[in-house]
Structures are given as structure tokens and as C-alpha cells.
Amino acid sequence: MVNQTSFKPGEGGRPKGSKNKVTIEVKEFLNNFLHDNLNTLQSDFDKLDSKDRLYFIEKILKYIIPTKADNNITRAINQYEDWTEEQIQAELDRLNNK
Numbered sequence: 001m002v003n004q005t006s007f008k009p010g011e012g013g014r015p016k017g018s019k020n021k022v023t024i025e026v027k028e029f030l031n032n033f034l035h036d037n038l039n040t041l042q043s044d045f046d047k048l049d050s051k052d053r054l055y056f057i058e059k060i061l062k063y064i065i066p067t068k069a070d071n072n073i074t075r076a077i078n079q080y081e082d083w084t085e086e087q088i089q090a091e092l093d094r095l096n097n098k
Helices: 021-036 038-047 050-061 068-079 085-096
Strands: none
Touching: 021 038
16 A cells, blocks of 8 residues: 655654644533533533432543542652652662662
């Protein structure tokens, strides 16, 4: 199959680390939609039975609260927050010698 793009290997495309325009537009659309429909959303939420309200909350929490992995990383970083340079170097040496 012939490559029909105008890009050569190693050239073109979206630069590494750049924001995806479509993702940004979708997030902005959803944010505006939610903002414009807060009253309706609240009313619909209030009509749900308790099981469905909990299900809804569970589903949206992952977008609000950091995941467990993120918490573990933060906790690990905070563990070394007050260490001196000597303590950090000693820990690095210990880990390298494992």
C-alpha cells in the first residue's frame, strides 16, 4: 500500500506535547453544555432514586478526584519533602545498590 500523505518520515504531524485541538474543542463544548444546563441536570439528578444517584456520583468522581495511583505518587513524593540533600543521596545510593 502506498503512503498517500504529504508528510515524510520524521516530519509533519502534530508536534510532540502540543494540545489536541479536537480534544480542547470537545472539552470546551461539554463545559459550556454543562454550565448552560445546570438547572436541568440538578432537577434530573433529584429525580433519581438513591441507587442511581450513587452510581452517577461514582461515575463522575474519577473526573474530579485524583486516581489512587496519583495519590500514591503524591504520597511518595511528600515522604521525601523534608529530607536533606545527604538523606536523599543516601536513599538513592541504597536504591541503586539493591
